[in-house]
């Protein structure tokens with residue numbers, strides 16, 4: 001009989017800690033399941049403000065230990081009443097079997113600012129992206145687009161093969177805490193691998209998608225659209241065009257910070273300017289012509305194979 005995801009998680013054999021973030025309260029572990037490598041990422045969940053009255057009741061805080069008292073200040077350690085379905089203490093993600101790329105991605109690493117010129121993109125990075133697309137890391141994306149996985153979670157879908165997309169919860173969201181709401185938008189078309197493939201011809205598509213994503217999210221979750229930020233990653237982890245839709249109150253750390261996240265509105269603005277330059281008689285331009293500065297970790301293939309060699313005056317190995 002096939003094992004369940006719970007069986008697999010229980011069979012995890014710990015090997016080493018890949019990374020820990022005490023601020024965001026996450027822990028990434030490498031191990032194995034049935035002899036194959038696996039990664040567990042654990043994150044302490046945010047408090048659900050709707051349950052605040054229960055939290056401070058004796059049932060909500062079953063045991064308390066006073067650590068210190070000083071004048072009007074008191075600090076305690078306590079235990080929380082928990083249940084995996086309604087009040088979970090931790091969100092656990094399992095990647096099994098995982099690849100070397102996953103291990104590097106979830107490992108502690110020093111970031112570097114790199115400047116990707118149009119030439120570096122055309123000569124090296126676009127080749128790296130083509131390698132990644134051919135490498136089959138997009139199965140989970142196609143499972144969503146073809147309704148093989150997560151279809152019960154879809155918030156909005158336009159099935160058109162050119163202008164259509166699916167809006168659904170990102171795997172990082174606990175599906176409960178509204179102030180950490182995190183959705184993804186995955187487009188149906190397969191010809192945009194990253195923002196580098198965008199030009200003025202995509203403006204109508206992006207504007208319409210932005211408007212529909214904001215209103216569908218507002219309607220479903222009763223959140224005003226000015227409490228949502230919509231952005232893309234450059235570099236993304238997956239080279240099939242997608243957007244991130246996140247509550248403004250949610251602190252995403254480096255994944256929503258400069259050097260990684262670019263607001264969709266900013267992308268649209270840039271394309272509008274490009275369109276005007278083109279209309280004024282200039283040659284066709286797009287994101288492929290921009291210099292883009294971003295952060296890349298030392299474990300990332302782009303650092304090792306492109307930017308580190310370039311920094312050392314060597315030829316990239318791609």
Ligand code: G7M
Nearest residue numbers: 140169170171172184232233235236237238
């Ligand atoms: O960095 P990048 O822009 O490529 O981000 C990809 C996003 O996809 C991240 O926010 C991930 O949490 C999310 N994601 C990754 N996987 C494997 C899945 C998945 O299987 N389902 C869903 N819903 N989101 C995913």
